[in-house]
Amino acid sequence: MTTDQPILEVRGLQKQYGRHVALAGIDLKIAAGELVFVIGPSGSGKSTLLRCLNRLEEPDHGQILFEGQDMSGKKNDLNLLRQRVGMVFQAFNLYPHLTALGNVTLAVRKVLRKSREAADAIGLAALRQVGLVEKAGSYPNELSGGQQQRVGIARALALEPKVVLFDEPTSALDPELVRSVLEVMRDLKRAGMTMVVVSHEMKFAREAADRVIFMAEGAIVEQGPPEEIFSHAREPRTRAFLSQVGA
Amino acid sequence: MHALVDQFFNVAIMAQAMPIMLRGLGWTLVLCAVAVPCSFLAGVLIAVLGTVRFAPVRWLMVIYVDLLRSIPPLVLLILVAAALPFAGIRLSPFAAVLLALTLNASSFYGEIVRAGIESIGTGQWHAARSTGLSYAQSLVHVILPQALRNVLPDLASNTLEVIKLTALASVVSFQELLYSADMARSVTYNSSPITLAALIYLIFLWPLVRLIGRLEHGVKA
Amino acid sequence: MDGGAAFVDAFFKPALIARYAPEIVSGVGQTILIASTIVLTGLVLGVTLALIRSLRLPIATVMIVIFADVLRAVPPLVFVLLVYFGLPNVGVTLSAFAVLWLVLSLVLAAFVEEIVWAGITSVAKGQWDAARSTGLNFATTLRDVILPQALRLSIPPLTSRTIAITKNTALGSVIGVPEILNQATSAVSFSGNATPLMMGAIAYVVLFLPVVIFGRWVETRFAWRRA
Numbered sequence: 001m002t003t004d005q006p007i008l009e010v011r012g013l014q015k016q017y018g019r020h021v022a023l024a025g026i027d028l029k030i031a032a033g034e035l036v037f038v039i040g041p042s043g044s045g046k047s048t049l050l051r052c053l054n055r056l057e058e059p060d061h062g063q064i065l066f067e068g069q070d071m072s073g074k075k076n077d078l079n080l081l082r083q084r085v086g087m088v089f090q091a092f093n094l095y096p097h098l099t100a101l102g103n104v105t106l107a108v109r110k111v112l113r114k115s116r117e118a119a120d121a122i123g124l125a126a127l128r129q130v131g132l133v134e135k136a137g138s139y140p141n142e143l144s145g146g147q148q149q150r151v152g153i154a155r156a157l158a159l160e161p162k163v164v165l166f167d168e169p170t171s172a173l174d175p176e177l178v179r180s181v182l183e184v185m186r187d188l189k190r191a192g193m194t195m196v197v198v199s200h201e202m203k204f205a206r207e208a209a210d211r212v213i214f215m216a217e218g219a220i221v222e223q224g225p226p227e228e229i230f231s232h233a234r235e236p237r238t239r240a241f242l243s244q245v246g247a
Numbered sequence: 248m249h250a251l252v253d254q255f256f257n258v259a260i261m262a263q264a265m266p267i268m269l270r271g272l273g274w275t276l277v278l279c280a281v282a283v284p285c286s287f288l289a290g291v292l293i294a295v296l297g298t299v300r301f302a303p304v305r306w307l308m309v310i311y312v313d314l315l316r317s318i319p320p321l322v323l324l325i326l327v328a329a330a331l332p333f334a335g336i337r338l339s340p341f342a343a344v345l346l347a348l349t350l351n352a353s354s355f356y357g358e359i360v361r362a363g364i365e366s367i368g369t370g371q372w373h374a375a376r377s378t379g380l381s382y383a384q385s386l387v388h389v390i391l392p393q394a395l396r397n398v399l400p401d402l403a404s405n406t407l408e409v410i411k412l413t414a415l416a417s418v419v420s421f422q423e424l425l426y427s428a429d430m431a432r433s434v435t436y437n438s439s440p441i442t443l444a445a446l447i448y449l450i451f452l453w454p455l456v457r458l459i460g461r462l463e464h465g466v467k468a
Numbered sequence: 469m470d471g472g473a474a475f476v477d478a479f480f481k482p483a484l485i486a487r488y489a490p491e492i493v494s495g496v497g498q499t500i501l502i503a504s505t506i507v508l509t510g511l512v513l514g515v516t517l518a519l520i521r522s523l524r525l526p527i528a529t530v531m532i533v534i535f536a537d538v539l540r541a542v543p544p545l546v547f548v549l550l551v552y553f554g555l556p557n558v559g560v561t562l563s564a565f566a567v568l569w570l571v572l573s574l575v576l577a578a579f580v581e582e583i584v585w586a587g588i589t590s591v592a593k594g595q596w597d598a599a600r601s602t603g604l605n606f607a608t609t610l611r612d613v614i615l616p617q618a619l620r621l622s623i624p625p626l627t628s629r630t631i632a633i634t635k636n637t638a639l640g641s642v643i644g645v646p647e648i649l650n651q652a653t654s655a656v657s658f659s660g661n662a663t664p665l666m667m668g669a670i671a672y673v674v675l676f677l678p679v680v681i682f683g684r685w686v687e688t689r690f691a692w693r694r695a
Contacts (some may be wrong), residue, residue: 054598077604086601093598097616106612107602154596159602254557255550267661313684317676318669319638326669329653333478333662361686387612406634407540414543418642425546440552445542445550454542 005068006084007194008053008163013062015218021198022048023059030163030196033224035189037205037226038198040215041241046198049215050165053196054085068163083111086156090168092148094140100127100151101136104113104158112159126154130184145179150184157188164188166197201243206230214238257439264431264440271427272447278341278413282348289349290356297361297387302435304457310359313353321415326420335365338347341422344413359401363394400462409456411448426446484663495651496675502569502647503634509573510633511626514580521585523612524632532581534591539578539646545639547571551645576633584624587618600638620690631679638672648672 006029015023022045030036038046051057053064055071055078056210064081071081089181095103106121108114114122127133140148149169166185170178182204188195189208199205201231205212206228212229214222214237222235233239278334296309315323324347338346367390375385394400417426424444431440521532539547552567560568591614599609641650652668 051527051597054601056601079605082603083600087597088597089594090603091592091594093594094593094616095595095598095613097620107599110608111603147529155598155602250558254554295682313677314673315678317673319635319672321638321641321647321675322669323635325653326651326665329656330662330665334475379577403654410550411543414545417545425543428546429549432549432553436557438550438557441546441550441554445546448542448546453537456537456541460582462498464589 004032006030006065007067008196009063009065010049010053011063011065012048013052013064014060015045015052015057015059021218023052026033026062026218026220028213028220029225030194032162032194033192034210035195035197035208037188037209037212038196038206038215039200039212039241040221041201044215045218046215047167048218050087050167050196050198052161053165054082054087056087073210079111083107084162085105085157086159086161086164088152088156088164088166088169090172092140092145092152092172094148094151094155096140099137099139100132100143100154103140103151104155107155108158122158123154127151129157130154131180144177145173146180149181151185153181153188162192163196166195166199168198168200169198170201200245202230202242214241218242253437255438257437260431260435260437260439261443263435264443265351267400267431268427268440268443268447270422271422271424272334274421275423277415277423278348278416280440282345282413283409285358286324286347286349286352287402287406288351291360291391291421292362293353293357295356298364304422311363313352315350316358318351320347320351320412321362321418323351324415324419340416340419343419344416346362347415348412351404351412354406355405356402357415359398359405360394361397362401364390364413366397367393400459401460403455403459407452407459410452410455414448478667479659480513480661484534484659484661485667488651488659488664488667489657491651492664492671494650495648495668496671498640498645499637499647499675502565502640502645503637505569506572506576506637507630507634509569510576511630512572513577515584516576517581518584518588519610519615521581522588522614525630528643534680536581537579540582542638544571544575545642547575548639548643564640564645567643568637568640568645572633572636572639575636576630579629579633580626583622583629584618584646587620587622590621591617624687626688627683631676631683633678635672635676648675 003184008030010026010028011024013026013028014186015022024045026045026049035175037058038049046114052059055064056155058075065083066084071197094100095106098106101123104126105116105119108119108122109116112119124133124136127136132147132150132154135147135151140151143151153164153169169185170181173181178201182201182211185195185197185204186208197205197209207226209226211217211223213220214229214233214235216237222229222233222238229238230242233242257467292440293308293311297305299305318326321364324344327338327347327350328340332345347460361458369391371393372385375389376382380388413423416423418430425441428440428444432438515603517532517535520528523604548567548571551571552564556563557568559579595613595617596609599613604613637647638646638649640647641653646666652664652671654662656662
């Protein structure tokens with residue numbers, strides 16, 4: 001979509017668990033401001049790819065480049081990559097012993113080394129962005145699933161990342177709570193955030209994604225604009241998957 | 248280094264002490280075989296009495312459990328062995344140890360089983376009673392099996408404690424494993440028999456320690 | 469003399485209560501002193517071992533597991549006798565107080581290590597993921613995310629285990645630490661009467677009953693966490 005250097009790029013990414021090949025050599029470029037949707041059957045390596053992008057999972061081979069800089073290898077400051085590439089989890093993974101604000105500000109204080117006051121201001125702004133500033137003092141178990149996930153998003157946003165990874169952000173939610181989370185993601189897209197989303201929300205993919213990637217067996221089978229993938233998929237495997245999920 | 252080995256790992260002295268210590272081990276096993284079931288059954292009884300509708304009985308059980316849990320087992324043993332004779336009650340060392348162990352361990356088993364019974368929802372009681380089972384039948388066939396399974400790690404862990412407590416019997420000259428080892432030590436002026444006793448306890452109890460660890464993790468998963 | 473008076477005379481003789489009250493009180497002081505040093509040492513050492521274990525260094529882990537298993541499997545009295553009678557023969561002489569402190573602190577540390585380690589491993593893996601995904605390093609993740617949750621899970625078993633070990637201070641009487649039981653039994657042999665022993669037993673109840681009741685409160689307070 002732009003001729004600029006990609007904000008995030010992976011080259012020849014491979015990952016194996018024992019004899020199971022999770023990623024069989026992935027090449028991918030993500031442009032700034034792009035919303036990339038990754039779909040595919042379970043076990044296709046989508047989540048592993050996502051977790052490799054901020055090195056929660058260590059790839060066996062391949063390179064990860066952030067703004068053209070190689071971030072793979074032991075020498076690099078992992079925590080720097082992770083500050084710039086935020087992540088939102090399927091199970092929210094909120095810290096149960098901290099309030100919503102505490103969840104959002106922990107890394108702001110410990111990684112960005114802000115004072116408590118400065119961190120609170122940043123945290124409240126992030127909570128405002130997801131529409132939960134009035135829940136700042138609530139503990140995770142006092143929040144609905146949708147609210148918890150929005151706190152999870154605020155936690156990622158508070159570090160002012162350049163990219164946010166979403167790992168099935170709505171699949172643990174009741175249907176009526178999904179909308180509020182997608183709404184926040186839509187707002188982020190409008191604000192120009194670069195996002196990589198693994199999800200089964202095909203309707204959302206169709207209207208919001210810039211690009212849809214279909215993965216199977218650890219490889220990218222096909223990619224393109226949502227219209228092309230959803231209506232004119234070339235690969236039989238893509239068509240079979242899409243008809244199976246009813247998209 | 249040599250002195251250390253000679254004092255704690257003297258094989259010749261260990262071999263010499265072995266026969267008397269094996270006899271001691273036999274008594275330790277007998278004590279466990281009697282004390283563990285006795286205190287467990289007493290504990291179940293205490294827990295069940297703790298659930299009856301008549302409040303004074305429940306209070307009595309709470310008092311029994313808390314009182315006995317606040318007296319160190321060795322103090323209880325000395326009370327039974329040294330104070331009861333002043334009331335004209337003379338128990339054999341074996342009976343004194345058994346009584347003290349049962350009083351102590353039953354209070355812990357009781358508390359564990361009570362927690363197990365409380366972990367079973369009233370739905371199970373309602374279901375059992377609605378099919379015509381009596382209170383006692385519901386308890387025996389529906390509630391207790393589930394309750395005991397829920398607290399299995401705690402029961403196993405308390406059983407380990409009861410077995411280790413049998414070593415206190417040496418203080419009142421009951422000739423179990425540790426007493427025999429200490430006899431051998433005082434005759435030889437060498438601590439190797441105590442080391443041997445530690446090794447014997449380890450051989451018997453290490454599998455139980457591992458089992459408890461696995462039970463605790465299994466329940467969590 | 470009727471039965472009641474004989475009973476009082478054998479178990480609660482007023483003259484003996486007055487005579488031995490100072491001894492029992494000094495025993496209470498010793499028991500509190502040694503119990504609190506054991507609790508402090510055992511908790512600090514046990515939590516430290518659990519933290520070291522979380523680094524997952526193979527050799528350290530094996531050594532910690534062996535330490536914890538041995539100290540949990542063998543009766544503490546065995547170690548007390550081993551250290552108290554064995555060490556002087558190799559030229560190391562520790563006071564009875566030091567022996568009791570050392571042995572019971574190590575035993576408590578073994579249990580604390582296992583309890584806290586179980587707490588650490590039972591914190592969901594997603595918590596590590598979340599913390600690491602925001603750039604927190606290992607030490608900060610452990611201190612600010614994992615340990616608070618692990619300790620909270622560990623509070624009920626830690627409480628009951630700590631109470632159990634502090635009651636073991638009575639083992640000190642076997643090697644002559646002048647704690648409650650020791651004071652009481654020597655007074656019994658001097659006076660030929662059970663009264664000092666009853667005083668000792670009551671002193672233990674006064675000392676530990678509140679602790680036991682507190683432990684029961686802790687169990688119910690944190691019980692929802694375990695289910």
